[in-house]
Amino acid sequence: MRTAISTLAVRGATTVRQALEILHDEERTPIAGATDLFVALNFGTLTMRRFVDIWNVDELRRIAVDGDTLVIGALATYTDLIRSPMIAARLPMLAEASRLVGGPQIQNRGTIGGNIANASPAGDSLPILSAVDAVVVLRSVTGERRVAFRDFYTGYRESVRRRDELIVAVEIPPVPGRQWFRKVGTRAAQAISKVVIAGVRDGQSLRLALGSVAPTVVRARRAEAALAEGRSIDEAVDALRADITPIDDVRSTADYRHLVSANLVRRFLTETR
Ligand SMILES: Cc1cc2nc3c(=O)[nH]c(=O)nc-3n(C[C@H](O)[C@H](O)[C@H](O)COP(=O)(O)OP(=O)(O)OC[C@H]3O[C@@H](n4cnc5c(N)ncnc54)[C@H](O)[C@@H]3O)c2cc1C
Known part of the structure; x- marks a missing residue:
């Protein structure tokens, strides 16, 4: 279902206070850059028709x-x-x-x-x-x-x-250690991630999180613990398997996501050793 923008009721705000008062008084959905919101409207997955536009809240x-x-x-x-x-x-x-x-x-x-x-x-x-x-x-x-x-x-x-x-x-908060980010999609640009990963490594202390491999973004707590306990890279990569619960969907398969996640974590641990 397509939605004509003209059917939407939009109130603009220029201060945080104004936006919050509108949200308090009326049931409205915030619009910021609208890059996700217009896609949802276009696909008919967003039924809300009343919005507060916060784009000008500098x-x-x-x-x-x-x-x-x-x-x-x-x-x-x-x-x-x-x-x-x-x-x-x-x-x-x-x-x-x-x-x-x-x-x-x-x-x-x-x-x-x-x-x-x-x-x-x-x-x-x-x-x-x-x-x-x-x-x-x-x-x-x-x-x-x-x-x-x-x-x-x-x-x-x-x-x-x-x-x-x-x-x-x-x-x-301050981020001591080496930062590492990788995104794997269908193409190098303009692609939604099949797996996205960010890590921070400070000696044996590892903080690692992944996207597109579970219902929400996940911290790889088991892989983190394996490394903190002094176990090998292979053992940390094995531990990762229990941290994530990828699914098959239109963009990829669970097996592919497991494989890519493991490869990325191995690369991260090797490059930041
Ligand atoms: C062609 C295309 C390519 C894209 N590529 C990527 C990509 O590579 N990676 C990626 O992560 N995303 C991508 N996106 C998705 C999108 O651009 C991002 O998620 C973007 O950060 C959304 O920000 P926005 O300001 O446009 O949000 P909006 O569309 O304005 O809002 C999105 C949701 O957040 C709510 N919201 C917005 N701001 C606030 C706030 N301050 N407080 C409370 N609620 C709020 C809105 O009510 C709405 O529910 C892409 C989208 C398109 C259309």
């Missing part, structure tokens, strides 16, 4: 360092992330991932907040946020709460975000 675009925490505003686009010297210095794998998202049009409109809120297991920024133990900052008219990224998703395309809350930012 205060949500800020990328800053506060104390030792990197704070990325929810409306930071992939282009913002690619161009930011702070991202280059503190979280280069996020700039690298952003360069691989869609094409320039999507990079100019797609936001990190939209990627998080959309809650697709294939979202490319999500394994990075998981591997660096990010914190999602949610705000409503009644206040603000910070949710550890590991507790944010509750199931396939589900999260703890309430309908009246906006994601306003994501906070990244």
